[in-house]
Structure formats: structure tokens, C-alpha cells
Amino acid sequence: MDRRQEIFHTALEIFIAHGYDNTPLSRIAKALGFTKANLYHYFQSKEELLYQIHYNYLEKNFIPILDQAERCSEPKKRISRFMRDFTKVLTNDAAARILIHEVGRLKPEHYQQIIQIWQRGFNIVRDAVSEMQAKGEGRKINKNFAAFAAVGMCCWTFYWFDYQRKESEEELADTYIKLFFEGFQSDSKESNSSEKRI
């Protein structure tokens, strides 16, 4: 592991364990056997460290998923690939939780850059929903809301998942994917647009 990666790894572990606010840079330096001055050689501020960790996390864990999904020409496969891989990343550890939790701490230019990457996931689902609708393969519901539902159920995982029980991740991803597609593709009541509200 190179030095920067070692810093990312250690700092993220400490953020997960103690929270961002409760972690002074001196604690991270100490855990690494660095002086605080050593650490400032790599990062100018705690904000910059948080940004670099977040970007590094996305580069390693999220961007490959996006790229992989985008390679699926079939829209249904694109969504399910993304939902499965994304759920599995979120069941790996609490990193995404702490990073999303603290995203508001980033400077505006860093925030924008990070948020745009997360939004690529949403866009993949929304556009694939739209493609399926155009081909008559999906119900004519609001494509943004449908995409938020799919991404939201995956994302929410990081609020409750027990990382000790990682063996359930495939079943969890299966449940989300099945619920979403049965819901989106079911045509049993589609024709009845004045369907009574339940």
C-alpha cells in the first residue's frame, strides 16, 4: 500500500469508529506513526483529507460499478446489475454511510464533484427506466420517482445493515431487484389509470 492509501485507509477506519467531528488530525497522525506536520505534507486540511478519502472510495468502489452497469446494453440488466453491485458495496462496511453523512462538510467545488459521481448511479437507473418504458417493458410511472425508489432502497441499507451478517447480501440484493422489477414491470393494473388509492 502506498503512503496516501495507508492514510486513507487508517483515517477512514478512525472516522467510522469515532465519527468525523470527534477525530482530530492528531489522532490520525498518531495511528499512522506520523507527526501532524507529516500529515500536512499530504493534505492541507481535514476537509481536503475527507474529500480525498471520499474520492478514493468512489474511484475504487463505486465508479467500477457504474462502468460495469453502463456496459450492459439491455436496460433491465443495467438496472439489476447496478442494484446488485451497489447493494453489495454498501454491505461491505460503514464507509459509504460516514462519507455520505459528512458530504456537507466538503467545500462547494469538492461537494459538486463528489455528488456528480453519486448521481451517475441515479442517472443510470432513471435512463434505463425510461428506455424500458419506451419499449413498452415498464409501467408509465414517473421515471425519477421510480429511480429514487430503486436507489433509495439500496442506499438505505447503510443505515441498518449488520456487517457481521454479510452472508445475507445476495438475498438482500435479490429482494430489492425482484421487488423493483415486479413492481415496475407488472401490468396487472396498468390499464386502470383511475385505480383507487389504497
Add this chain to the structure above:
Amino acid sequence: MDRRQEIFHTALEIFIAHGYDNTPLSRIAKALGFTKANLYHYFQSKEELLYQIHYNYLEKNFIPILDQAERCSEPKKRISRFMRDFTKVLTNDAAARILIHEVGRLKPEHYQQIIQIWQRGFNIVRDAVSEMQAKGEGRKINKNFAAFAAVGMCCWTFYWFDYQRKESEEELADTYIKLFFEGFQSDSKESNSSEKRI
């Protein structure tokens, strides 16, 4: 509005606008025309204020929804009632977002009390899923995961909802409820338990 309610209201507005960490008690006192000593008459610490605000929010906005849902004897109606009302509360303002975001700041005994109230929502959905399954009205998927999917898509709303566009809240709630029930109740592929993974 009594004095405590005025403090809750003002403090929550400031937390939403500036964040919990960036809000010293002195700012809240100033906005209320209080001295800091006045404020300490009502709360012993910032943590206690946060706890009281959270509890007050739940008492006014969330517990009535739980009570209302629990009054529905029919499990499908119980879930859809809860999903609709909950989604609508979350589209009201950013209060739930900031409160859930900062829940980790609470002392263990306060945290437990608050989390148990939120969990009542999850329990309502999970138990109703279970009841529907027992009656043969729902697919035999993991009831916890199904409940997390339903609650998760609703909860995620507070991460992205544009509070200027509140007119879309009914359509949003409809989308979630339809996706969930079509997904959960669809029996089109149920019999094929070895269904190929998509």
C-alpha cells in the same frame, strides 16, 4: 406557542439552515431574544436540546402516523397508510433529515428511546408483510428485507426531495406504494423458485 415550543421551532430552523455543529447555543438564544442563561433554564446542554427537539418532532409528526396505521386492521392498508403518511411527512421539510443525521449525538439512553420510536414504523411494515404472507397475499420473501425496502425508499426521500415542489408528494407516495405492492404481491414468477438471477 408556549415557550418550549418556540425554542424547539427556532432551534430546529437554525439547525436545518446551518447544521448542528455550526450552531452554538448562543446563536439560538440570540434568535429567541434570550440570554444563554435563559436557555439553560430550559435545557441543561445542547445534547438535551437536540433530544427534546427530536422527541417533540416524533410526538407531533411520527407517532400520530404510527397510531393511525396501527388502527387499520387490514395489513395491506396498514402498510400503504404508513408509507403514504410517512412520505408526506418527509416531504414537509428537512427536519427528519437533520434529526436522523444527528441521532448519533444523543446520549445512549436518549438514543435508545428515539430509535425505538423510529423502529415502530419498521415493525408495522414487517409485521404486516408477515400477516399478508400468512394469508397467501404476499410473496415469500424475507420479511425484514421487504420492510427495509419499503421503509428505505420512503426514508431516502429526505436526501433528495425538493421542498419547493411539494405538489408532487401524492404522486411520489403513490409510486412507492404501487412499486412495493406490485413487487410484493406479484405472483407471476413466484412458483419458479429457481428463477434465474437477472
